[in-house]
Every structure is written in structure tokens, then in C-alpha cells.
Amino acid sequence: MSEAESNVALRHTPLHAMHLRLGARMVPFAGYDMPVQYVPGVLKEHLHTRSAAGLFDVSHMGQIALRARSGRVEDAARALEALVPADVLGLGIGRQRYTLFTNDAGGVLDDLMVSNRGDHLLLVVNAARKASDEAHLRERLSERCTVEPLTERALVALQGPRAEEVLSALVPDVRAMRFMDVRAMAVMGEPCVISRSGYTGEDGFEIGIAAPAAEALCETLLRHAAVAPIGLGARDSLRLEAGLCLYGCDLDETTTPVEAALEWTIPAVRRTGGARAGGFAGAETILQQLAHGAPRRRVGLRPEGRAPVRCGAELYAAEGDPAALGRVTSGGFGVSLNAPIAMAYVPTAHSTTDTRLYAEVRGKRLPILVFPMPFVPTRYKRSPA
């Protein structure tokens, strides 16, 4: 974070006072004063999430209700399909999907979750992009839809193998949910929107709740012995191990969904030959790349040594090559793996598993292998108990 960023007035989430009370170390993030870690620190918080349940404040993220002026959710879905290469029309009530806002060149404006709430669509977008996402939605969809930022809502994530046990003690019905289900449910008498999803690779839930009720919910969750508060530091190391992209690092306006290895987000119905092929921003470039491949690709990397290889490190095909062929976009330490890991963009010819590249770190060329992602197995609950 820069000095300049820390000088501007930072916004607070509804849980700010709780973070301070819990002894969090606060840092500026996307214009918010956010907990980077609590007292135990990043290592313990990461491992706690993988072994029990971690509670994350993600209220800085944007929650946006998209409603068709006609009142019909399928009209909102049809409208949104002009901005994302997903099958939104085919998204069932109570289901959620990961997708991307694309620009006219095929680059990524943001990554987001979209869910069908029955009478409207609910979008969850990145904190740093929410203002531009809202403007984009208004500019492109205002004739057909209303765009309502849910600014009075908090969002908390409960992640880890014991998340279901913890949350079901308050809301037994969450047991019946599977990965990417979204339900409106009362938690401690408070109406919430719960999705079975997250950003850690673990099973877990994200809970949208009215801002004034968020702290009481968190205090109740934290009283459970399995639950600990987790900061942004571990959130980043957890998502990196899970192979998940961070917008602004691994995705930006110059990376296409195909280059980003996110083809799986584009279903057959939106591809060439599909019933609703194309029709989204940047379709020409993206469909062409789906058919013929892209010049570069996002890959996972594992350094052969112990030294972490961080964002910005240049990659080379050989130890003595003068010209770099790619660059690390996220890199750090995989705490559960007890080894350094990274993500990078490299030429597609160098993107196959076990390709050895060299990363330049402090003037030295360190061997690093292309490695399949996720780095640790995901534990999403894809079928109900």
C-alpha cells in the first residue's frame, strides 16, 4: 500500500469497530480500512481456515441488485448477457455463477458472482471496481434495468470444513444447500441472503445481512470454538492456493477470459454455434480465441527452491536468456503446502505442466515449474448430504 493511499479518508465497513476490538492490524485496501491480520497472524489464520472455520469481513465488496423494468428476472438476465459471457438466462432461481464483465476488446473489467434471486439478479463485485461496475451497468443497461447498490448491507464469509456445522447450529436448513446455491434465510431473526461459496477453496458460506445486524451475527459465530476471525493476508494466501484470480493482479482490462484460463465460465450456449452465441462485449476476440487459442495463458507455478517469487517477477525460458517471456501476477507462500507458489502469464507454448522456467528474484534466476491449479484440492460441497 502506498503512503498516498493511507492519506485519503478511508471508508469503514459495518464491522470496523469489531476488528479494532479483536486487535486487528488495519491496512488501507480498495479505499477501506481493513483487517490484514488479527493477533494470531497470517500463518495461523490460514491454517485455521483449512482445518476449522474462518470468519471474513467482505463488506467492502459491492452488492448490486439488478432489476428489469418489466419486473421479469429473465429480462434482467437477458440484459446482463450483453456484458458477460455467461449463461445468465439459464441460471435457475437460487443458483449463483462466477462470471466476468468484459470490455469491447475482450479484456476483463471485473470478475463477479451473479445469482438469480427469483425477482432480480444479485451481483457481488470487487470493492475496487464497484463504482466503475455500477457506472458500466447504468450506461449499458439503464433502458431495460434498474441498478441498485445495496450500500446498507454487510457481507461476511464463513469458510472451512466446519463452516456447515457452525452455521447450521443457527440455520439448520443450510445443510441442504450445495455449492453455488443461494437462499434467503433468517439468521437469529434477521433476514439474510446466504450463498454456499467463497474465495478460499473450502466449503463455506457468504452471508449478506443488514449492516446494523452484522456485528451481532459475527459475535455469535465467533463464540463457537471452531471460528476465528481471518484477515486479508490469509484471504490472499488461501485464494492463491485455490488457484483463484485476484482482480487487478491476475485479471485486468488487458487479459481476456481465454488468456486467464477461465474458458470454463463460457458455456456452449454463448460460444460459436450456440443458441445465444456472442452478443457480449469483446465477443469477436473471445470467440476467436476459444476456437484457435490465445497467445498467452495464466498458469500456476511452483518454485523449485524455498524462495517466494512475487508479483512482478520476470520469467525466462532459460537461465541465460536476455528477454523475459512472461511475468508473475500473484506470488507468495502456500501456507498449507509449506512451499512458495505463484501465478503468471506465459506464452501458450510454455504453459504445459512441468515446463521449467526461470524467475528473476533479486538478480538471480531461480528455476520454477508450471504446476496445475488449484495448488491444494478444493473442498466445495457439490452434492447435498
Next chain:
Amino acid sequence: MLKYTKDHEWLRMDGDVATVGITPYAQEKLGDLVYVELPKVGTTFTAGAAAATVESVKAASEVYAPVGGEIVAVNDKVVAEPGLVNAQPTGDGWLFRMKVGNAAEVNALLDELAYKVLTE
């Protein structure tokens, strides 16, 4: 008696050999360390030159030679177990020892009180 730098290294003299590490304040700010890279024995550094690297989950930080001199020993234990730097930053978590070229450079470092004022 420890001496300190404004960059949060400490130094302990024994004859003309200085043992160097990072301060409790520095380890607390950095958080859990996961990687330590130490210089080779025999390398010579001038005061203020990057001599070692310590890395947390989130970031890498340089450790500067507090004074000029030659590396005469490094602590392999912290390479194998970086968390030792967090647990005992001025004890078993020391990083390297150097033979000091110019004792006047040691005298110019911060004493405990001056460093305490710096970090409050």
C-alpha cells in the same frame, strides 16, 4: 548492550565481531516469516548494503548491514526454521555475524533509548 539502526536491525558486539538480527518491533511488523536468505560467509558489505532477505507470507524485506565488514558466520537454523526469527528475534533468531571494519560505525548506531523513541 544492543545497538540499533533506524531500519530495525540490532547488533551485539563481542570483541570485533558483531552479531546482527532484526528487532522485536520489526518481526512483529513483518508477521510470520516463511523464508530467510542469508549472505555467504566471506562476503564483504558496506554499512547500509542489503545483506539478507526475510520474507513473510505477504512480502519480502531486505536486512541491511548495520556497519561495514566481512561475514564470518550465518545462522543456518533460521533458514531451516524462519519462525525462530519471530519467536526469538534477539536470541536464537540472529541472522549473521560480521567482522567489523571500523568500530566508529558501531558507536554511531542508535542506543536502546534512541531506538525506543524511534518506534513509539
